[in-house]
Amino acid sequence: MFAWEKDAARADMLVLVDGLDRETGTATKLRAHAEGLLHRAFSVVVWRRGEGGQIELLLSRRATGKYHSAGLWANSCCSHPRAGEGLAQAAARRCREELGIALDACAFDEIGAFAYRAEFAGGLSEYEYDHVFLAEFDEEPAPDPAEISGVRWMGVRELAAELAEHPERFAVWAFTVLPMAMARLRRPFPRLRP
Numbered sequence: 001m002f003a004w005e006k007d008a009a010r011a012d013m014l015v016l017v018d019g020l021d022r023e024t025g026t027a028t029k030l031r032a033h034a035e036g037l038l039h040r041a042f043s044v045v046v047w048r049r050g051e052g053g054q055i056e057l058l059l060s061r062r063a064t065g066k067y068h069s070a071g072l073w074a075n076s077c078c079s080h081p082r083a084g085e086g087l088a089q090a091a092a093r094r095c096r097e098e099l100g101i102a103l104d105a106c107a108f109d110e111i112g113a114f115a116y117r118a119e120f121a122g123g124l125s126e127y128e129y130d131h132v133f134l135a136e137f138d139e140e141p142a143p144d145p146a147e148i149s150g151v152r153w154m155g156v157r158e159l160a161a162e163l164a165e166h167p168e169r170f171a172v173w174a175f176t177v178l179p180m181a182m183a184r185l186r187r188p189f190p191r192l193r194p
Helices: 029-035 087-099 156-165 174-186
Strands: 013-017 023-028 039-049 055-062 077-079 109-119 125-136 148-155
Touching: 013 029, 023 029, 029 125, 039 087, 039 174, 055 087, 055 156, 055 174, 077 087, 087 125, 087 148, 109 174, 125 174, 148 156, 156 174
Parallel strands: 039 125
Antiparallel strands: 013 023, 013 039, 039 055, 039 077, 055 148, 109 125
């Protein structure tokens, strides 16, 4: 039994969806991952302008106690909305819980979505319809060590090179989420907030 199975916060009801992200029901996190049920998820990429205006992305290293992809680098934050919870509200909640970053739901810009499936040890899998969000934030996070074992800001070119040269360092979804974010941040876009 994984430690997260005993944690009440991990017993949230996940939203099951079809291939078009239409709700089909709910399931516990354990059931969704044990049975490989397609469920709604989100990935957040926090970014800032560093020295000289260079765009930097905040990466998080998954805690060693995670049931899969432990110790691997990924985007800033990722999780699942609870049944009845909006995606942007869930993203704000998990950024606060995982990273210690307080942002309003309106600070998150959805830039796309994709579905992926990955098998992990112990018969568990991720089968997610993953919505990708960007959020600008220029302070240092205060991550929860139960969720995140480290963070780092990386420039777009440096990150692209590391993804290509050291793929073993990254969680499987990072190869879709991070390029989506990098491509979007290379183009000027209007901010929805001041």
